[in-house]
Amino acid sequence: MRAHTWERATDAASAVERVSSAPDAQFIAAGSNLVDHLKLGIARPDLLVDVSRLPLDQIDHSEAGVRIGANVRNSDLAADAGIRQGYAVLSRALLSGASGQIRNQATTAGNLLQRTRCVYFQDVTTPCNKREPGSGCSALEGYGRYNAILGASSDCVAVHPSDLAVSLAALDATVTVLGSEGEREVAFEDLHRLPGDHPERDTTLRHGDLVTGVFVPALPSGTRSTYTKVRDRASYAFALVSVAVVVRVADDGTLDDIRIAWGGASHKPWRARRAEDLLRGKEPSAENVRAALDAELAEAKTSADTAYKVPMLLRTTAMTLVQLTSPGSSPLPTSSTTSTTTSTEEASA
Numbered sequence: 001m002r003a004h005t006w007e008r009a010t011d012a013a014s015a016v017e018r019v020s021s022a023p024d025a026q027f028i029a030a031g032s033n034l035v036d037h038l039k040l041g042i043a044r045p046d047l048l049v050d051v052s053r054l055p056l057d058q059i060d061h062s063e064a065g066v067r068i069g070a071n072v073r074n075s076d077l078a079a080d081a082g083i084r085q086g087y088a089v090l091s092r093a094l095l096s097g098a099s100g101q102i103r104n105q106a107t108t109a110g111n112l113l114q115r116t117r118c119v120y121f122q123d124v125t126t127p128c129n130k131r132e133p134g135s136g137c138s139a140l141e142g143y144g145r146y147n148a149i150l151g152a153s154s155d156c157v158a159v160h161p162s163d164l165a166v167s168l169a170a171l172d173a174t175v176t177v178l179g180s181e182g183e184r185e186v187a188f189e190d191l192h193r194l195p196g197d198h199p200e201r202d203t204t205l206r207h208g209d210l211v212t213g214v215f216v217p218a219l220p221s222g223t224r225s226t227y228t229k230v231r232d233r234a235s236y237a238f239a240l241v242s243v244a245v246v247v248r249v250a251d252d253g254t255l256d257d258i259r260i261a262w263g264g265a266s267h268k269p270w271r272a273r274r275a276e277d278l279l280r281g282k283e284p285s286a287e288n289v290r291a292a293l294d295a296e297l298a299e300a301k302t303s304a305d306t307a308y309k310v311p312m313l314l315r316t317t318a319m320t321l322v323q324l325t326s327p328g329s330s331p332l333p334t335s336s337t338t339s340t341t342t343s344t345e346e347a348s349a
């Protein structure tokens, strides 16, 4: 581990000032991702600014929505009654992630800004453009089961690992960021980026930008939401694929609100806008769902290792939509070889 200075921030503005003015400085929250990278030499800051004691640990519910402080612990957020009742997709996504011990430590901002779990990114003996720009991508020819199928580039095929982020993408959240030029709101979809030829950049944040919180707009009455995660083990595993769905069915049986986000598919949470557009105003019949998901997945690029992700995403999304819109029936067979974590609750707002 490279020797570094460690400071505890006393207020958000001075934390931003300290990191902004030092090119190799970095924020640290609970450290459950960053400390591993320090030990491996992937992260080599000369200054760590500890933001975990900043008073950003509130969950504030209002008629407009919920504001979640950057330092709210994953387990506290998942257990919050207002979150469980009004934003089931968010609570379920959190509970599907990591382990109880890690969730007790992990913070909201740290979870969103954790780095990829690509095995080569963490193996410092191998080339990796995300770790060492220009060195090459070992995953292209190597072990590829976890690789992206949407939005990848020839420089990086890694997927984004956060379950929370996938649920926030489906909830049209915004992220509050304090930078050296003041505070701004970033639409959640614009926070993470596709790899292009700069995979070393996971997000659109600038050096020294401090995430201070996340705002989730209230869901209209009758909206239902849930998160389905498919993984190799029933717990303590990252997603092979995951699906966040927010949906409201009008009195005539058509979908008047439909939002779908995918995890395990891309370098960022993938908002399935094309499928949403095709489903909005229509009944969630097997034919309509199939046509919409086929259209969304038409641009998927797979290898022999990742081909399984297309039918898995299709079936998991269809199954999740059925759970939310017409419990008891299934328009498509569900995968029989995977474990899933699911739950369904209705927004009471």
Ligand SMILES: Cc1cc2nc3c(=O)[nH]c(=O)nc-3n(C[C@H](O)[C@H](O)[C@H](O)COP(=O)(O)OP(=O)(O)OC[C@H]3O[C@@H](n4cnc5c(N)ncnc54)[C@H](O)[C@@H]3O)c2cc1C
Binding pocket: 026, 027, 028, 029, 030, 031, 032, 033, 034, 035, 051, 070, 096, 097, 098, 099, 102, 105, 106, 107, 108, 109, 110, 111, 112, 113, 114, 115, 161, 162, 163, 164, 209, 210, 211, 212, 236, 237, 238, 239
């Ligand atoms: C064994 C294991 C299994 C896991 N499984 C899952 C899983 O299934 N699903 C899942 O989603 N996650 C999983 N995780 C990841 C875990 O959730 C993250 O490590 C954790 O959420 C990171 O939060 P942290 O507060 O510890 O962040 P840190 O490690 O402190 O920081 C992470 C990054 O965020 C930056 N950062 C932190 N706070 C701020 C801020 N306020 N503003 C700007 N930048 C900031 C840091 O500089 C760093 O780059 C797993 C982790 C482990 C170790």
Ligand code: SF4
Binding pocket: 116, 118, 119, 120, 121, 127, 128, 129, 130, 131, 136, 137, 138, 139, 140, 155, 156, 157, 158, 199
């Ligand atoms: S997929 Fe991305 S993170 Fe993985 S080895 Fe290639 S460049 Fe590195």
